[in-house]
Amino acid sequence: MSTTAMHPLAADYLRRLREAGRGLPTGRLDDLCAEIESHLAEAIPPGTSDADALSVIERLGPPEEIVEAEQPAPADPGRDPRTWREWAAVVLLPLGGFVFGIGWIAGVVLLWSSRAWTTRQKVLGTLIVPGGVAAFFPVLVLSAVAAKSRCVTVARRNGSAFGVGSRHCVLVGGPSSLHVLLAIVLIACVVIGPILVAVHLARSAGRAPAV
Amino acid sequence: MLALLREGERYSFDLVRALGDVDGLVTSEGTLYPLLGRLRREGLVESMWRESSAGPPRRYYTITSDGDATLRTFAAQWSRFRDSVDSLLEQGATA
Numbered sequence: 001m002s003t004t005a006m007h008p009l010a011a012d013y014l015r016r017l018r019e020a021g022r023g024l025p026t027g028r029l030d031d032l033c034a035e036i037e038s039h040l041a042e043a044i045p046p047g048t049s050d051a052d053a054l055s056v057i058e059r060l061g062p063p064e065e066i067v068e069a070e071q072p073a074p075a076d077p078g079r080d081p082r083t084w085r086e087w088a089a090v091v092l093l094p095l096g097g098f099v100f101g102i103g104w105i106a107g108v109v110l111l112w113s114s115r116a117w118t119t120r121q122k123v124l125g126t127l128i129v130p131g132g133v134a135a136f137f138p139v140l141v142l143s144a145v146a147a148k149s150r151c152v153t154v155a156r157r158n159g160s161a162f163g164v165g166s167r168h169c170v171l172v173g174g175p176s177s178l179h180v181l182l183a184i185v186l187i188a189c190v191v192i193g194p195i196l197v198a199v200h201l202a203r204s205a206g207r208a209p210a211v
Numbered sequence: 212m213l214a215l216l217r218e219g220e221r222y223s224f225d226l227v228r229a230l231g232d233v234d235g236l237v238t239s240e241g242t243l244y245p246l247l248g249r250l251r252r253e254g255l256v257e258s259m260w261r262e263s264s265a266g267p268p269r270r271y272y273t274i275t276s277d278g279d280a281t282l283r284t285f286a287a288q289w290s291r292f293r294d295s296v297d298s299l300l301e302q303g304a305t306a
Contacts, residue, residue, distance in 0.1 A: 028248070031248060032244055032245065032248065034270075035223055035244045035247070035248075035270060036241065036244060037267075038223065038224065038267050038268060038269060038270060039223070039224050039227065039240075039244075041266060041267035042224040042266060042267060042269075043224070045266065059231060059239070059240050060239060060240050060241035061238065061239020061240065061241045061242060062239070062241075063241070065239055065241065065242055066239070066241040066242055066244065066245065069241075069242040069245035069246070070244075070245035070248065
């Protein structure tokens with residue numbers, strides 16, 4: 001059916017319905033639009049005044065309300081709404097970093113493509129902690145580099161046990177108790193943070209409506 | 212909707228207008244179309260588009276045997292529910 005012969009208000013209503021129903025499966029939207037178009041053509045024949053056309057449209061109600069009534073029925077409440085995608089995201093975010101680093105990226109992609117989480121939860125899952133538990137290793141390496149070492153070359157034998165020209169190193173400025181405490185807190189955050197966030201995401205996805 | 216179809220087939224606009232005219236039953240006629248779709252998907256009604264001599268094509272609906280059974284069950288439950296509420300209201304009025 002074509003909308004060219006329709007009353008402009010009816011054509012506009014149909015356009016708004018299509019717009020509002022973009023999230024519906026195509027077949028359902030086409031079906032709904034065909035019914036409403038038939039209704040409008042029946043109730044607003046050529047020559048209908050704007051006032052009468054408006055009254056027909058008011059009786060139909062806002063397009064958004066019709067689309068809301070057309071939404072697929074909520075899933076069986078007994079069914080677990082978490083699909084393999086949600087579980088994969090929950091596992092890959094903390095542990096995916098061990099899979100050549102790309103596992104974590106795959107986790108982030110799955111996290112953002114799922115409808116089980118809010119934007120706030122997605123931001124949380126991405127930022128705590130980028131790379132997941134695998135980020136623990138760079139922290140460890142940085143701590144080791146931070147520990148300064150001093151090397152000396154023995155220039156002459158002076159009762160030393162080392163031979164001339166030998167080089168020996170000593171660790172200086174060893175970690176103070178403050179450094180140790182900071183390192184423990186940092187490592188705890190990097191290890192426990194992603195795990196806690198993953199548990200939180202798994203639980204909240206379980207309460208989300210099925211997608 | 213099923214009750215209106217018990218007497219024979221009707222087209223969707225006619226059905227929707229008939230329900231829309233019942234006072235206090237429907238707030239917006241448009242939401243009855245998704246309901247018709249649901250009844251169709253559940254196999255309680257069947258539909259067929261037919262050209263009309265009077266205007267645009269019309270979608271005609273008929274009730275199925277499943278629809279008829281559902282309607283009977285609902286009518287029995289509704290009758291029990293109405294009687295229970297009536298008896299409570301009468302008790303309240305005489306107390």
